[in-house]
Amino acid sequence: MLPYKFPLTSGNVTRFFVVFNLVLFLALSAMVHNSVNAWIMEKRYTMTDLARAMQKRIDAYRFATWQIYENLATSAAGSTPSSSLQETRLRPDVYYLEKTRRKTEALIFGSHDSSTLDMTLRMSNYLDTLWGAENPAWSMYFLNGQDNSLIMISTLPLKDMATRYKESAINTLVDSRRAEMLQQANALDERESFSPLRHFAWQNDHYFTLRTTFNQLGHLASVVAFDLPVNDLILRSMPLENFQLRQDASQPGSATSDDASSESTAVTLVNPNLEIAATLPSTSLQLVYRVPLASLAMDTLHNLMWPLLINLLLFLLSIAGITLLRQQSLRPNENQSAELDSLRMLNEEIVASLPVGLLVYDFGTNLTLLSNKIAEHLLPHLNLQKIINMSDQHQGVLQATINNEVYEIRHARSMLSPHTQLFIMRDQDRELLVNKKLQKAQQVLDRNHQMRQQLMQNLGHALNRVRCRAW
Numbered sequence: 001m002l003p004y005k006f007p008l009t010s011g012n013v014t015r016f017f018v019v020f021n022l023v024l025f026l027a028l029s030a031m032v033h034n035s036v037n038a039w040i041m042e043k044r045y046t047m048t049d050l051a052r053a054m055q056k057r058i059d060a061y062r063f064a065t066w067q068i069y070e071n072l073a074t075s076a077a078g079s080t081p082s083s084s085l086q087e088t089r090l091r092p093d094v095y096y097l098e099k100t101r102r103k104t105e106a107l108i109f110g111s112h113d114s115s116t117l118d119m120t121l122r123m124s125n126y127l128d129t130l131w132g133a134e135n136p137a138w139s140m141y142f143l144n145g146q147d148n149s150l151i152m153i154s155t156l157p158l159k160d161m162a163t164r165y166k167e168s169a170i171n172t173l174v175d176s177r178r179a180e181m182l183q184q185a186n187a188l189d190e191r192e193s194f195s196p197l198r199h200f201a202w203q204n205d206h207y208f209t210l211r212t213t214f215n216q217l218g219h220l221a222s223v224v225a226f227d228l229p230v231n232d233l234i235l236r237s238m239p240l241e242n243f244q245l246r247q248d249a250s251q252p253g254s255a256t257s258d259d260a261s262s263e264s265t266a267v268t269l270v271n272p273n274l275e276i277a278a279t280l281p282s283t284s285l286q287l288v289y290r291v292p293l294a295s296l297a298m299d300t301l302h303n304l305m306w307p308l309l310i311n312l313l314l315f316l317l318s319i320a321g322i323t324l325l326r327q328q329s330l331r332p333n334e335n336q337s338a339e340l341d342s343l344r345m346l347n348e349e350i351v352a353s354l355p356v357g358l359l360v361y362d363f364g365t366n367l368t369l370l371s372n373k374i375a376e377h378l379l380p381h382l383n384l385q386k387i388i389n390m391s392d393q394h395q396g397v398l399q400a401t402i403n404n405e406v407y408e409i410r411h412a413r414s415m416l417s418p419h420t421q422l423f424i425m426r427d428q429d430r431e432l433l434v435n436k437k438l439q440k441a442q443q444v445l446d447r448n449h450q451m452r453q454q455l456m457q458n459l460g461h462a463l464n465r466v467r468c469r470a471w
Contacts, residue, residue: 017322021315028311035300043276043289044265046235051278051287053233058210058283062192064130065212065224068142072122085117088159096159097121103128104138105158109174110149119144120151127153136229137203141174143181145220150178156202169202177209177225184211185221194285197230197245205229206240238289248279248286357407357425364419378402378425387411388421405429 086098087108097106097120106124108116123142131138139154152158152174162170184193195209207229214222234240265278273290280287301308351358357374361367361384371379381402391398391411400407406428414420 013322013325017318020318024311024314024318028308031304031307032300035304036296039296039299039303040267040274040276043238043291044267044278046238047265047276047278047287047289050233051280054230054287055280055282057228057233058280061210061226061228062212065210065226068123068126068140068224069212069214069222072119072126085114085121087117090159090162094162096162097124099124101125101128103132104153104155106151106153107158107162107170107174108149108151109178110147112144112147112149116144116147116149116151120153123151124153131155136232137200137205137207137227138229139227141177141181141223141225141227143178143185143223143225145185145214145216145222148220150174150181152177180209181211181223181225184213184223187213194245194283197240197243199240200227200229205231206234206243208245242290244288244290246286246288248284356427357423359423359425360420361423362417362420364417369420374427375423375425378407382409384421384423387423399428 088096088098090096090107093110095108095112097108097117099106099121101124104124104127106120108120123140127138127140134155137154137156139152139156142151142153144151158170180195187193191213193211195211197206197208199206207227209225209227211223211225214224216222230243231240234243265276268275268277270290272293274293274296276289276291277286278289279285351370351372354372354374357378358370358372359368359375359379360370362369363385368379382400387398387400387409388411391409396411398409398411400409408426408428410424410426412422412424414422
């Protein structure tokens with residue numbers, strides 16, 4: 001049995017390269033999918049860690065809020081103020097607390113008494129200790145329900161900002177905080193609230209505000225607010241402008257569970273952004289990181305630059321390969337075409353000059369592969385399948401009468417193609433006629449030989465007689 005050989009035809013080569021490019025495309029798609037999936041999983045883990053860090057900071061400043069109100073504000077209200085307290089009037093209703101430790105500075109907005117000044121000093125000293133090792137800008141606001149004054153304590157140089165070049169900025173910031181805290185104080189059903197992420201233009205910081213309300217009998221509610229920075233928590237590879245802090249609609253507002261199972265992340269597609277949201281467990285907040293799809297595509301292309309270039313190179317090589325194969329190997333050149341034409345014409349000439357009928361027939365496709373005029377003349381009168389069946393019973397040879405002419409038909413099978421059959425047709429009547437003519441010619445030739453022999457004998461006898469008479 002001959003081994004199977006892959007036919008190197010134009011169609012097969014084209015199919016091979018199409019399958020190769022399809023596999024190449026599928027591999028590239030799987031690579032891009034895995035890269036994007038790995039990027040999303042990395043961001044989800046990062047968002048989970050960031051949410052935990054923000055939650056720890058919120059819990060720490062919840063405790064600091066209670067410390068400031070219960071231990072500092074309440075104790076200062078019931079004690080005798082120190083006579084050494086000093087304040088500087090910067091502008092009408094704006095006072096600066098003079099103190100020795102300068103990690104934090106304090107401003108008091110509005111009319112107040114000495115107890116408020118003592119309370120401000122206690123708070124500032126406490127925050128000096130709390131923020132002593134911190135680098136970002138921290139701020140605390142206390143809306144005093146006793147006299148409706150507002151205390152601002154911050155690591156920023158408040159005195160310089162209020163007196164020199166940031167006066168309008170300080171006024172705008174304090175007015176917005178006072179409005180928020182008054183709204184918080186008037187909301188009877190809201191003990192704690194959070195602001196969205198904000199941008200602190202002075203130092204390019206991002207922060208959010210934690211506000212806590214404390215009700216007092218006979219007085220307005222007091223509100224403590226902390227501006228909590230987030231720059232030190234977020235990785236530099238994640239732009240701060242893409243973050244958003246919003247209410248989580250899937251959680252109740254009074255969620256206080258610290259169970260790890262409540263920490264979750266969700267990925268949603270909000271055209272034209274991809275949003276990765278992480279829940280802060282003990283709050284009703286969600287930290288959302290928005291990534292533009294165009295930026296995600298560019299990052300993916302940058303990360304997969306070398307694999308993409310290799311795939312592109314393979315694709316170009318496949319296109320060049322199929323072009324060269326079709327031009328060189330599959331399409332014969334002019335010399336090969338001329339040789340094939342000469343061989344075909346010689347084959348047709350030999351078949352046409354045969355004195356017998358020759359027919360090569362493919363029963364698989366019902367096509368005549370090769371024939372001459374004698375076979376074409378007899379083919380409409382022949383039942384080839386019947387001839388095959390009968391010749392198999394008579395060693396491949398049989399006689400048939402066609403148009404009162406007797407033909408000898410020989411049948412043979414191809415060794416290479418089982419569906420290809422060979423038929424040789426010989427005219428018996430013509431052979432008999434030729435044989436008779438040959439026999440008659442032979443008889444005439446024999447007679448001529450006999451006549452020549454007899455003539456020579458007669459000439460010999462005549463010459464002998466003449467010779468005898470001469471003697």
